[in-house]
Amino acid sequence: MSYLVQQTLIYAIPLMIVALAGVFAERSGIINLALEGIMIFGAFIGVLFVHLCQKYGVFELLPNNGNWGTMQLFELLGMLISGMLGALFALLLGFAAINLKADQTISGTALNMLAPAIVLFFVRIIANQEELRLYKGDAAQWFMIKKGMLGLGESDGFLVNTFLNKVYLATYVCIILFVICAIILYKTKFGLRLRSCGENPQAADSLGINVRRMRYSGVLISGALAGMGGFVYALTTSNCMSNGDVAGFGFLALAVMIFGNWKPLNIAGAALLFGLFKCLAAGYSSIDINGDGTKLLFELSKHPTWGKVLNPNFYRMLPYLISLLVLAFTSKKSRAPKAEGIPYDKGQR
């Protein structure tokens, strides 16, 4: 059971934070189709940072070398840098969409093509193969928090085993960030102004709000969150490896955003649901739901009739199928920001 919860969280958290990234852009009036690309880029930057620091032994110079606290600081720095560079990458979208009034769908698609290309180009030159890995060791060895580190080695409670053993700090940082960003979006003056630019920029402008600046903030925050989400995805699910691919997670995040109707709380729920499907697809053979030793899902996938449907392929495609159905049934009362995708034109007031 604790394995199921942990795995679900591992998949759900990057989805959640990247979907929120989408919300920031769309609420300010910019469609961010480039989430996938920004994630790929952020993952690459984070992994490259870790790789280079290991190579030049940066953390061996620190006084607390080998201490797990230092390693957590290392991880946080990686997240920060991938977030910053993610924002920089998203600036390309902002520049095209806001300054040049370009088609946002096309420029987003262009960034989605640019990110894997540029990442693979550099990965091949740096690592001489198709993927960039850690310079030494693996992600679990360097960054994973185990209960022994916290002095809880003896404890065997469910909560300790689930939330404090074999976890990454990044997961919890993302949850905190998610809450902070949701509060910023809904409870602050800045958030209100940002949202107004996605609904009716002309009215917002007439009240003295700088639409251009608001949209840039939306895109930059979006890029930072998505870039960070990309690194967290690479760190927690693929052993801190960058290969110019995040397996469609950016698009899945887009689906989560739509499923969550552009609202943070719904998005958190949708992300957990989609994370669960991802987890079922990836680890169906080793999930023991009630702890009695039988792996129910594994048995089901071997069943002559049920196994035809309930196999990992099915769980993998379920999120997309559900989002399509949700789109179909809720399109009439969809709460998508009204002005998204429309370049702001002062003359239209």
Next chain:
Amino acid sequence: MKRFLNKDGTKSVLSTLISILIGLLAGAVIILIVGLVDSKLGIKEAWKGIRLIFFGLFSKGQQAGRLVFGFNPTNIGDMLFRAVPIIMTGLSVSLAYKTGLFNIGASGQYLAGTTATLFIALKMNTAVVSPWIVWILAFFGGILAGALWGAIPGILKAFLNINEVLACIMTNWLAANIVTWMFEGSGLQCTEGTKTQVIWKTSHNGVATAKMGLDKLFPGSQQVDGGIIVVILIAILVYILLTKTTLGFELKACGSNRHAARYAGIKDKRSIVLSMAIAGALAGAGASLYWLSGSTEFHWQTYLSLPGEGFTGIAVALLGACNPIANIFTGMFMSTLNVAGSKLSFFTGYNEYITDVIIAVIVYLSAFSLLIKTWLTKRFKKSEDRRIPDVVYTSKNAPGEAAPTVHGNNGKEGKAK
């Protein structure tokens, strides 16, 4: 000359050429910087890389460490073959774009076409049915599968008003998963040697596109076949459909204003579904032609990544201003880049992904091609403005003559005098 420059088509071509040039320069700059920074590569390697990016198609290999350039029929044959699927996905995106829809789902439609084609071409017994008939069935099977898959976002758009971009993204990934699922238990996996990730080539079952003499025209190219001729014919058909037929007019009218079209008596819902279905059929046909060549192997585990052809198709379409005939050339340009990329990774320390960077930069630029066009218009205006005093000066001798008011033609006549 002025009139020629002021034509909309000329401006489109010019802005395309500017986009291409900026894209290539961006690639060259990256190569140069990487060459200067990386001690393994150095400036010599960078200079090789830059020349290959621009003239990779004419590379004749290496002699004593120096690149040799010249006419190379093998490269051109490969280029033509690689152009087949991307011209088709380009046509797919173009047709949808002309009818007001952004078809980002060409990847999914391409996968649908791939699956149908491979199943028909490999499952049918060629000992009983003639390979020719199997080829035709597989080709049309691919088209039909692509059309059906493309129709889904169309139906969602027409009847439920769902944004086709979102629907296409979802159907893409659905296709990616379904395809893996279907091939997993299909028994079509290649069992030759150590390859386990690929499906048999269609030539395993004796089904392959006819060479139509192209292999003699371009000796050395293993892959070139009649597919490219079929593609060119289809492009012309699409051009005729869009510009010369009532159906094409209805589709386009519906794209520019759905409600106005409905008011004029056009069935708007039917038009949207039909647009997406035809777009899907084109992408599916591209897949059919690519796999039916018999010289390509399909990696069936697609659930982690979508085929790149769908996205390159977007580049092909946008670069060609969504004109079906122009798409033939932009598609060939993209595959030229592709060939240049292979040469780059073969002869230098760089790799082929730089060409994908160039393509992405070009797509990024084409997002604001309108801006480049406006800028071009302004440039031409300016050069005319500079000439106006000239005209005024000559007309001083005849005070009764009115000063030129319309810039374009008067300027030209003034100069001619």
